[in-house]
Amino acid sequence: MSITIGEVTIGEAARLSGVKVNTIRFYEDRGLLPAPPRSDGNQRLYGDDHVARLRFIRHARDLGFPLPEVAELLDLAHRPEAPCDAADAIARRQLAEVQRRISQLQSLAGELERMIGFCAHDRVATCRILETLADHALCATDHHAGRDATSDVAIGTASHAGP
Amino acid sequence: MSITIGEVTIGEAARLSGVKVNTIRFYEDRGLLPAPPRSDGNQRLYGDDHVARLRFIRHARDLGFPLPEVAELLDLAHRPEAPCDAADAIARRQLAEVQRRISQLQSLAGELERMIGFCAHDRVATCRILETLADHALCATDHHAGRDATSDVAIGTASHAGP
DNA sequence: CTTGCAGCTACAGCGACTGTAGATGTTACG
DNA sequence: CGTAACATCTACAGTCGCTGTAGCTGCAAG
Numbered sequence: 001m002s003i004t005i006g007e008v009t010i011g012e013a014a015r016l017s018g019v020k021v022n023t024i025r026f027y028e029d030r031g032l033l034p035a036p037p038r039s040d041g042n043q044r045l046y047g048d049d050h051v052a053r054l055r056f057i058r059h060a061r062d063l064g065f066p067l068p069e070v071a072e073l074l075d076l077a078h079r080p081e082a083p084c085d086a087a088d089a090i091a092r093r094q095l096a097e098v099q100r101r102i103s104q105l106q107s108l109a110g111e112l113e114r115m116i117g118f119c120a121h122d123r124v125a126t127c128r129i130l131e132t133l134a135d136h137a138l139c140a141t142d143h144h145a146g147r148d149a150t151s152d153v154a155i156g157t158a159s160h161a162g163p
Numbered sequence: 164m165s166i167t168i169g170e171v172t173i174g175e176a177a178r179l180s181g182v183k184v185n186t187i188r189f190y191e192d193r194g195l196l197p198a199p200p201r202s203d204g205n206q207r208l209y210g211d212d213h214v215a216r217l218r219f220i221r222h223a224r225d226l227g228f229p230l231p232e233v234a235e236l237l238d239l240a241h242r243p244e245a246p247c248d249a250a251d252a253i254a255r256r257q258l259a260e261v262q263r264r265i266s267q268l269q270s271l272a273g274e275l276e277r278m279i280g281f282c283a284h285d286r287v288a289t290c291r292i293l294e295t296l297a298d299h300a301l302c303a304t305d306h307h308a309g310r311d312a313t314s315d316v317a318i319g320t321a322s323h324a325g326p
Numbered sequence: 327c328t329t330g331c332a333g334c335t336a337c338a339g340c341g342a343c344t345g346t347a348g349a350t351g352t353t354a355c356g
Numbered sequence: 357c358g359t360a361a362c363a364t365c366t367a368c369a370g371t372c373g374c375t376g377t378a379g380c381t382g383c384a385a386g
Contacts, residue, residue: 009352011363021364022344030342041351043364052297059296063271067342077293084290088282091292095275098268105265108226112258119251127247129254130240133222134215174332184333185375193373204382206333230373327386334381343371350365356358 013046017054024054032057032071065094176209180217187217195220195234228257 014021027033033053036044053074060070069090076087111132118128177184190196196216199207216237223233232253239250274295281291 009363010365020344023342025366026343039351041364043351056296061342063274063296064268073293073296076287076290077297080286080288082287084282084285084287084292087287087290087292088279088284091275091279091282095272095279098272098275102265102268102272105227105261105268109258109261109265111226112254112261116251116254116258119247119254121251122247123243124239124245124247124250125243127239127250129247129250130236133219133226133236134240172333183375186373188334189374202382204333206382224373329384329386331384332382334379336378336380338375338377340375341372345370346368348366350363352361352363354359354361356360 007045007047008051010044010046013044013051013054016051017058019054019058027054027057030067032067032074063094064098065090069094170208170210171214173207173209176207176214176217179214180221182217182221190217190220193230195230195237226257227261228253232257 008016010021010024013019014024017024019027024033028035033050036046036050039045056074056077057070060073061067065073072090073087076082076084115129115132118132124130171179173184173187176182177187180187182190187196191198196213199209199213202208219237219240220233223236224230228236235253236250239245239247278292278295281295287293
């Protein structure tokens with residue numbers, strides 16, 4: 001018989017996995033997806049296992065795992081007897097990273113909200129948003145510089161002071 | 164007189180602004196910072212206005228504004244008579260983007276927490292983390308594909324089905 | 327006069343793709 | 357069977373926002 005069910009082209013694999021065609025080739029190049037057999041006309045032919053692997057990669061990527069960690073997870077996934085501590089560690093590391101990014105973004109959102117709330121919707125000259133950026137610019141690096149910044153510093157296109 | 168106070172080298176400007184030397188040159192290249200005058204020995208000489216501008220850029224970048232928007236904000240900042248709606252719009256756009264990223268990351272963290280919570284800390288064969296990735300891999304793209312994925316798909320190195 | 331750091335230009339590299347050019351393969355229609 | 361339209365092939369450039377490097381030159385101190 002030799003029924004090779006589910007052997008699909010790269011385009012079909014892309015459709016089935018939700019990974020773009022170019023990205024599939026990219027993953028192959030990076031060793032995340034083994035090189036598939038080719039047709040007579042040199043076209044890649046993928047089986048269900050490839051497609052499943054692509055979906056695994058896609059999901060892991062959606063969760064924010066960088067490619068090296070995705071590779072690690074894939075590696076673990078096909079060694080069923082290995083202890084799962086490693087996978088746990090990777091997931092926890094990733095969770096910590098994600099939480100770090102969330103709190104970073106939250107303080108950032110808070111500052112943006114404050115900026116927007118203060119905006120008088122008048123002229124740029126009195127715009128709190130730009131003032132905030134300029135003011136913070138002046139004080140944000142006090143730990144770098146001892147010099148007391150004069151408050152009349154222009155943000156404009158630095159016209160160079162004549163010699 | 165022609166007292167050109169505060170003319171500093173690039174290294175000093177870096178220290179004062181918190182922007183790295185290479186990054187300052189990069190910003191100049193990208194048109195965010197005007198090319199400063201040079202010394203006899205061809206070295207850049209920055210004034211207070213340049214340093215203030217660098218601090219403005221740095222703060223805007225810290226808030227996550229991409230460079231083109233930073234450029235827009237800088238543009239606005241030195242046109243004091245322009246209405247500040249544009250700055251407001253940029254800030255609001257940025258806030259929306261940040262909030263979008265936060266909620267994305269939060270659902271992501273939720274999923275990671277669920278994965279980790281379910282982990283039996285046994286063998287990979289029963290590891291919920293890897294199963295979650297594989298399972299979701301199988302259902303996550305149902306909207307792409309009509310084909311009902313068989314549940315015995317291996318994630319392992321796609322050994323190609325013989326012809 | 328030498329030492330050593332700071333600055334100069336120009337370019338390669340990161341991560342994770344995306345998009346393109348130009349050649350070939352495959353398929354549908356007449 | 358021909359042809360048109362589309363899919364795939366390889367190979368490489370571009371994206372973003374830097375960072376780091378190599379191999380120079382400038383400059384202040386001892």
